[in-house]
Amino acid sequence: MFLDKLCEEVGRIRLVKMDIEGAELSALNGAKSVLSRIENIIYENVFDDRVGNYLQSSGFIVTPMYGKECFATRVMEGNTPSKAG
DSSP states (O other): OOHHHHTTTOOOBOOEEEOSTTOHHHHHHTTTTTGGGBOEEEEEOOSSSHHHHHHHHTTEEEEEOSTTEEEEEEOOTTOSOOOOO
């Protein structure tokens, strides 16, 4: 079942935790319409940074946590990274 179908009647989603053994990118591709309602995602960066790049291009800031886990938070007014300088 795709996340889009599972969450079609759900409003804002504060957190999604994905630990699906390298299938995170496929899951995100199945959640295109619901992705805009997700505020935060914790996922495992198993192979490369394709998931992180996808999330960044979808409006998230991605931060490594510990081990292979990463935390992605939606860019909203007030949580954009500050520019050094």
